[in-house]
Each structure stands twice: as structure tokens, then as C-alpha cells.
Amino acid sequence: MQNVLQFQQAKSNKIQWVTLSAVIIIHLLAVWALFTFSWQNLLAAAITWWVAGSWGIGMGYHRLLTHGGYKTPKWFEYFLTVCGTLGLQSGAITWVTTHRIHHAFTETENDPHTPRDGTFWAHVGWILQGTAQNQTEATMRRYAPDLMKDKFHLFVNKYYYVTPIVVGVILFAIGGWSMVLWGIFLRQVIGWHSTWLVNSATHLWGTRRFETHDDSRNNGLIAALTFGEGWHNNHHANPRSAKHGLAWYEFDVNWLQIKALEKIGLAKKVYAYELEKEKVQAEPLREAA
Numbered sequence: 368m369q370n371v372l373q374f375q376q377a378k379s380n381k382i383q384w385v386t387l388s389a390v391i392i393i394h395l396l397a398v399w400a401l402f403t404f405s406w407q408n409l410l411a412a413a414i415t416w417w418v419a420g421s422w423g424i425g426m427g428y429h430r431l432l433t434h435g436g437y438k439t440p441k442w443f444e445y446f447l448t449v450c451g452t453l454g455l456q457s458g459a460i461t462w463v464t465t466h467r468i469h470h471a472f473t474e475t476e477n478d479p480h481t482p483r484d485g486t487f488w489a490h491v492g493w494i495l496q497g498t499a500q501n502q503t504e505a506t507m508r509r510y511a512p513d514l515m516k517d518k519f520h521l522f523v524n525k526y527y528y529v530t531p532i533v534v535g536v537i538l539f540a541i542g543g544w545s546m547v548l549w550g551i552f553l554r555q556v557i558g559w560h561s562t563w564l565v566n567s568a569t570h571l572w573g574t575r576r577f578e579t580h581d582d583s584r585n586n587g588l589i590a591a592l593t594f595g596e597g598w599h600n601n602h603h604a605n606p607r608s609a610k611h612g613l614a615w616y617e618f619d620v621n622w623l624q625i626k627a628l629e630k631i632g633l634a635k636k637v638y639a640y641e642l643e644k645e646k647v648q649a650e651p652l653r654e655a656a
């Protein structure tokens with residue numbers, strides 16, 4: 368009951384002014400970046416985009432920390448977590464809590480970001496108006512007890528915003544202010560909208576391989592923008608699977624990298640849902656019927 372009350376509060380119309388101001392300023396700086404193009408700046412943005420979006424958010428926050436689709440040595444788990452903080456989407460414990468609630472209550476009144484509450488709400492409204500980005504300690508204890516036990520995760524969850532500042536200073540030293548505009552601000556805006564599209568667009572547009580109890584879709588365009596996170600219907604059907612792209616044409620960059628990590632011994636206990644195995648297992652049942 369306590370949590371239900373908190374979720375309803377999460378949908379209040381109270382505007383998060385600090386978040387809103389930061390989001391607006393970062394968008395304006397991203398527009399400024401467009402007037403300072405150079406190939407070095409583009410390269411800086413591409414590298415930070417990959418590190419934050421793929422290693423950090425997709426492989427780290429999502430497939431490793433939220434769903435446990437594979438295991439890594441602790442130091443590597445922490446490395447991916449710090450990469451995730453560069454994506455400026457709150458700390459890992461907060462992110463994991465919100466995302467586990469999304470999976471537990473998809474498309475219900477307790478879902479932090481369902482398009483059934485409006486497309487804009489699902490995209491960014493829930494961050495600007497809701498409180499899901501500031502999960503209470505009680506909610507985090509309930510939904511992410513595994514991470515709440517870990518002192519490193521607790522620390523990084525609190526100071527997640529330090530990483531973009533440190534990386535910004537490094538970029539400034541290498542390429543000046545214009546490289547900060549590209550590697551931090553423009554890259555940040557592209558990274559945000561790509562992730563937000565997973566919450567909005569892939570619950571609205573695309574194909575459905577699995578008859579899940581939610582509106583999740585497979586969307587190739589969003590998958591291309593998010594290193595494979597757009598195969599969202601596959602993902603809702605098999606949340607723990609570290610492999611989201613199930614057919615040969617469902618390109619999944621995050622999965623390819625997890626496979627590579629497995630080859631060099633950094634990823635263990637990799638769980639992958641396979642369409643072929645499903646077919647083989649389903650065959651005798653069909654014959655029996």
C-alpha cells in the first residue's frame with residue numbers, strides 16, 4: 368500500500384524545476400554545438416555516445432544490473448556502472464528501481480512511464496513532472512535490494528553527476544569548449560532521446576513477435592539508435608535474456624559485445640533466449656496435440 372501511494376504521487380503534476388532547467392539548458396547547448404562542427408568533435412561525441420549509451424546504459428544499467436542477463440567480475444560491473452553515469456539518467460540504483468517497476472507493472476497505473484498516460488508523458492513528462500527519478504530509499508530497498516547492499520553502488524548512485532563533469536574537463540583539455548559542446552551536451556541530448564524513445568515509441572510503434580500482456584514493440588529504428596535496445600517486445604517477453612535481437616536481421620550491438628566479453632572471459636553465466644530452441648521444444652507438444 369505504501370508503494371502504491373508513492374507511485375500515485377509519482378504521477379503528480381508537480382514540475383521538477385531543477386531537472387527541467389537542466390534539460391532545457393543542455394538542449395540549448397546541444398544546438399550551440401551544431402555551429403562548431405569539426406571531425407575531432409564528432410569523434411569525441413561518437414566515443415562518449417558509445418561508452419555512455421551502449422556500455423553504460425544498455426549493457427550495464429539495463430542488461431547486467433536490472434535483469435542479471437550475465438555476470439561480470441565486480442570491478443568490470445563497477446566500470447560499466449560508471450560508464451552509465453556518463454549518460455546522466457540518474458544513478459544505477461535509481462534507474463534499476465524505476466525499470467524493475469516498469470517491468471512489474473507495465474501499462475498499469477503503477478508503470479512510471481506508459482504511453483497510455485500520454486506519449487509526451489512516456490517520453491520525458493515522467494522525468495520533468497514525476498518523482499520516479501528520485502526514488503525513495505524504501506522503494507529502492509524493495510526493488511533493488513541487491514544493489515543497496517553494495518557500498519560502491521550506493522556511493523556512485525549518489526554522485527552520478529560527477530562523471531559527466533570529469534569527462535567534460537578532460538574533453539576541454541583535449542579540444543576546448545567546442546569539444547565539450549559535442550562530447551557532453553549534443554551527445555547527451557541524442558542519448559537521452561534515444562533512451563526515452565524506448566519508453567515511448569517502442570510501446571507504440573513496431574511489430575510484435577510475442578503476445579505479451581503489454582504494448583511493447585520491436586522497432587528497428589530505435590534499435591539502431593540504442594545499440595539494440597529497440598527489440599523491446601522480445602525484451603518484455605524474455606526480460607532476463609541478455610540477447611534482445613532474436614532473428615538474424617535484428618541487429619543487436621549490445622548483445623554482440625556481451626558475446627565478445629564472454630569470449631575473453633569477462634562475461635559469465637550469459638543467459639540468451641533463442642528462437643530455435645523454442646521451436647525444438649514446442650515441436651513435440653504440437654505433435655502430441
Ligand SMILES: [Zn+2]
Binds near residue numbers: 566583599603
Ligand atoms: Zn518497456
Ligand SMILES: [Zn+2]
Binds near residue numbers: 429433434466602606
Ligand atoms: Zn528491461
